[in-house]
Amino acid sequence: MTTAEPAILVNDLTVAYREQPVLWDVDLTVPSGISMAIVGPNGSGKTTLIKSILGLVQPAAGQVLIHGKPYREQRRLVAYVPQRETVDWDFPTSVLDVVMMGRYGNLGWIRRPGSKQRDLALEALRKVGMELFAGRQISQLSGGQQQRVFLARALVQDASVFLMDEPFQGVDAKTEAAIVQVLRALRGEGKTVVSVHHALQTVPEYFDWVTILNVRLIASGRVSDVFTQDNLLQAYGGRVAFARPER
Amino acid sequence: MGPLLHDLLFDYTLRTVALGSAALGAVSGTLGAFAVLRRQSLLGDAISHAALPGIALAFLFTGSKATLVLVIGAALAGWVGTLLVMAVVNTTRVPEDSALGIVLSVFFGLGLVVLTFVQRRPTAAQAGLDKFLFGQAATLMMRDVAVIAALGSVTLVAVALFWKEFKLLSFDREFGASIGFPMRRIDILLTSLLVVAIVIGLQTVGVVLMSAMVVAPAAAARQWTDRLGLMVVLSAAFGALAGVVGALLSSTTRGVPTGPSIVLSVTALVAVSMTLAPRRGLVWNAVRHRRNRRRINTEAVLCDLYALAAQHDDPGHGHAIAVLRAMAGGRAGVQRTLEVLEQRGLARRVGSAGWALTTTGRREAVRILAERGTGR
Numbered sequence: 260m261t262t263a264e265p266a267i268l269v270n271d272l273t274v275a276y277r278e279q280p281v282l283w284d285v286d287l288t289v290p291s292g293i294s295m296a297i298v299g300p301n302g303s304g305k306t307t308l309i310k311s312i313l314g315l316v317q318p319a320a321g322q323v324l325i326h327g328k329p330y331r332e333q334r335r336l337v338a339y340v341p342q343r344e345t346v347d348w349d350f351p352t353s354v355l356d357v358v359m360m361g362r363y364g365n366l367g368w369i370r371r372p373g374s375k376q377r378d379l380a381l382e383a384l385r386k387v388g389m390e391l392f393a394g395r396q397i398s399q400l401s402g403g404q405q406q407r408v409f410l411a412r413a414l415v416q417d418a419s420v421f422l423m424d425e426p427f428q429g430v431d432a433k434t435e436a437a438i439v440q441v442l443r444a445l446r447g448e449g450k451t452v453v454s455v456h457h458a459l460q461t462v463p464e465y466f467d468w469v470t471i472l473n474v475r476l477i478a479s480g481r482v483s484d485v486f487t488q489d490n491l492l493q494a495y496g497g498r499v500a501f502a503r504p505e506r
Numbered sequence: 507m508g509p510l511l512h513d514l515l516f517d518y519t520l521r522t523v524a525l526g527s528a529a530l531g532a533v534s535g536t537l538g539a540f541a542v543l544r545r546q547s548l549l550g551d552a553i554s555h556a557a558l559p560g561i562a563l564a565f566l567f568t569g570s571k572a573t574l575v576l577v578i579g580a581a582l583a584g585w586v587g588t589l590l591v592m593a594v595v596n597t598t599r600v601p602e603d604s605a606l607g608i609v610l611s612v613f614f615g616l617g618l619v620v621l622t623f624v625q626r627r628p629t630a631a632q633a634g635l636d637k638f639l640f641g642q643a644a645t646l647m648m649r650d651v652a653v654i655a656a657l658g659s660v661t662l663v664a665v666a667l668f669w670k671e672f673k674l675l676s677f678d679r680e681f682g683a684s685i686g687f688p689m690r691r692i693d694i695l696l697t698s699l700l701v702v703a704i705v706i707g708l709q710t711v712g713v714v715l716m717s718a719m720v721v722a723p724a725a726a727a728r729q730w731t732d733r734l735g736l737m738v739v740l741s742a743a744f745g746a747l748a749g750v751v752g753a754l755l756s757s758t759t760r761g762v763p764t765g766p767s768i769v770l771s772v773t774a775l776v777a778v779s780m781t782l783a784p785r786r787g788l789v790w791n792a793v794r795h796r797r798n799r800r801r802i803n804t805e806a807v808l809c810d811l812y813a814l815a816a817q818h819d820d821p822g823h824g825h826a827i828a829v830l831r832a833m834a835g836g837r838a839g840v841q842r843t844l845e846v847l848e849q850r851g852l853a854r855r856v857g858s859a860g861w862a863l864t865t866t867g868r869r870e871a872v873r874i875l876a877e878r879g880t881g882r
Contacts, residue, residue, distance in 0.1 A: 313684045331686075339684040346678045350543060351732045363674060364685030369667055396732040416685070 264327050266291040266420050266451035267312060272321035274307050281307045285321070285476045289468075291419075292449045294442055296456035296465065296482075299472035300495050305455040306342070308472065309422050312453075313339055325420060334364060338418035342425055343405045348397050354408050355380055355393040361415035376415075383411040386444070388437050403434030410441060421445060423454040427461070439465060462486060514754070523643045523757050526651040527749035527768070530707040533658035534716075535723035535745025536665055537703040539738045540696060542724035543676045548603060549588065549697070550720035552610040553704050554713045556587025558617025561638050561708070562624055571634070573650045573709065577657070580705040587613050588697055614713070641712030641765035643753035654706045661699045665738075672696055673734060710753065712765035719745060722772040729783035748772035800846075805874050806834060807843045808852060811863050812871035821868070824860020 267289035274282040282304040289295055297305045310316040312323050314330040325333040338361070358380040359372045366372060372380075384390045387407040392400070400408065406426055413421060426438050442465060445452055456462060462469055462482060469486050470479040473494040478485040513520045541550055557580035564579025565571060587609045594605040621635060637645055665672065674682040675692050683689045700720070707716050727740035752768025759767075781788050810833040814825045831840045844861055847853035852867035863871065 310680075315680055315683055334684075334686040337684070339681060341678070341680055345680065347543075350677050351728065351734045351737050352673070352677065353733070356734075357677070360674060360678070360681065361685075363670060363682070363687070366670070368671070371670055398732070412681075 264291070265289055266293075266326060267453065268324040268327075269308075269312065270322050270324075272308075272311055272323065273319045274304070274311055274316055275319050280319075280474060282311065282318075283475045285472075287470060287476060287479055289451060289453055291326075291451055292446070293468045294446050294452040294454070294466050295468035295470060295479075296454055296462045297470045297472055298456055298459060298462060298491075298494070299477075303473040303494065305472055306424055309339075309424050309453070309455060312422060313337065336418055337420045337422060338413035338416035340409050340413045340421070340423040340426055342428065343402065343409055348400065348405055350397065352397060353393070354384070354389065354395045354397060354400070357397060357408055358383055358411045358415055361412040364416065379415050379417075380411070383414040384408075386414055386441060387411045388433075401431065403430035406430050407434055407437055410438060414441070418450070420451045421453070423452065425455045425457055428457060442466075459491070519644065520754065520757060522648055522651055523646050523753045524750045526646040526654050527643055527710050527753035527764075528746040529651065529654045529658050529749075530703075530710055531719060531723070531745030531747070531749025531768075532742040533654075533661050533703045533745075534707055534719040535727070535741040535743070536662060536738055537696075537700045538720035538722075538724040538745070539727060539734075539741040540665075540672055540676055541700055541720055542728065543734075547717070547721045548606045549591070550700065550704060551717035552591060552606045552613075553584040553588055553701055554708065554716035555610045555617070556613035557581070557584040557705055557708055558638065558713045559583050559613055559620050560617075562617055562620035562635065565635060566620065566624055573647075573653045576638075576709070577653060577705050580708055581701055583613065583617075584701045584705055585698065588701065617713070637712070638708055639712050639714055640763035641708070641710050641715070641768070642756075643710045643764035643768075644757045646710060650709060657702055657706050661702050664695070664699055668692070668695065710749070710764055711768055712763065715765035715769045718769040718772055719749070722769075722776050723748060726772075726776045726779035729779040729786045744772070744775050748775055800843075803834075803837065803839060803843050804846060807840060808847060808863070808867060808871050809874060810834065811853060811861065812868060812875070815863055815868070822856065822862050824856025824862050826859055827861060830861065 265288045267287070269285055269287035272282055272285040272287075273280060285308065287308075297308060299305050307316055311318055312325075312330065314323070323330060325336060330337065355377065359376050361383070362372055362376040362379060366376070381390060381393060384393055387410050389404060389407050389411060392404065392408075397405070397408065406428075410426060413423070427435055430438070442452060442454075446467075454466070456466070463486060467482055468480065469482045471477040471485065471490050471494045477494045478490040514524055515521065538550065541547060560579040560581070560583025561576050563583070564576050568575050591602070591605045591609050594600050594608070595602050600608075624635060634645065671682075671687060671692050674687060675689055675696060679689050679693075682692070704716055704720065707719055711719055723744035724737070724741045726744050727737045730740055731737050748768055748771040752771040753764055755771070756762040756764040756767040779787070782790075784790050807830060810830055811825065813833075814829065815821045815823070827840060827844065830844070831837075834840050844853055847867065848855065852864055852870055853861055854864050856862045
């Protein structure tokens, strides 16, 4: 994607579960090739924003465009890393099998993955340092390893836009390093990354753009411009226990 | 066993019963594997109970007791019941288990009412409809088996075709939706196949206990493997086996309905699996637990001996077992542990009641302590 067109364009997005609004009138532009953190307190609609972009949540109003077109037409361009708690890790399947699921969309109906898909999956596992675990049953993985398997599944989709939901949540140092390395590699390849992120102190180090959210959009832009005490206080109220390192 | 095997092969009735119940067991085992993995065990119960009014109404309207007619009636009612559950869950705040419970009991009650009404009619044509309550394998005819086999084959072929899609649905539905699969439609397809798997078993097993044929073979199969493919095949095999054994038990014993006897057979399979299966079974767990405890005890005594030797000038000095017992916090079996250590050449007796480490034992203790990362 070499166009100046934004990777993701969100217009007047409002989402409500029952009567409670979760996202209110959100406008968001994600330029192509950046890596953006989405931060905000619990219940601020971060996950809902990701799911709305993916078309997994029906918005009450508003629209989302991926490289200028609705998600339905651009699925091949988008890869998704869900929160790892959303699945049953005792499911009887192997690491390689889960990663190959990332190719299912390209395979289409009925066709089964073959040796080509297997090779792609193994390569993705190598990128997250999990190639030795390919045959492992997924219930034998640690939390961090599970997260890396999900990341590999997204890598194998060969997308240009990556949507991640708290990939750093509760992972070990080794996994954190592996994810950071993948994020850097993706940025090097000109891919767009949007990731829900919890640890405010690592935002400037891991991401170049940030969106601060609390049901409404508080601020969105370059980390150097909008990642300010004021904006964070506005999102988190008095609860922000964090001092931004002055640079 | 010999005569039974002979009858199984050459007695028309028994052979029919065995074939029919094997087929239905294999099909419900296959679909049941997905139901169990998706935590929808209760859905099978709701579907089978919901099918009863369909059977009674199908007979009431057509006057026919042909298997295909009744199966279609059962499938329609089971399907309506399932859709109702989904509708209640999606549009109200009633949780899924309550919705299942409501649909199950309302449809079953309705079924009993219609069944009673049908049976009060003066003609004798309705005789035998009540076999759908608890199942009666002995009434299976070859043409029933043909219906079971035909519908069952369609179901199994569909599972084979949509294997990848069903796996995706069962493991990570939202991810499936994100890569463009219509997960709701795949869900409806899989659930419809489950409905078919259930209704073809109703004549043999009965509506009351059919859900056991959905849940139990899969629960047993899960104990033995961590691979979906193998689990489904095992579940089908367990279902078929339980079906045949249960149906034969009931057919060869007067007055035993098939449903209960099949359920008892499949329960035996579950019990055996939960007890003996490697890694997940109770016996395996107990053995592993004991082995761990013994290893920990052995290492503890070894390290205690090492600690005692460190306080002494002479490393070969013998230490009394009472001291070691005290160090073990009064844990039993210190004597035995010492004997084990002696057998492994790690400890030796000194004098009449003393114990000391051998050179190998000292090295081993150093290794263990280093591994723990503490000098203690």
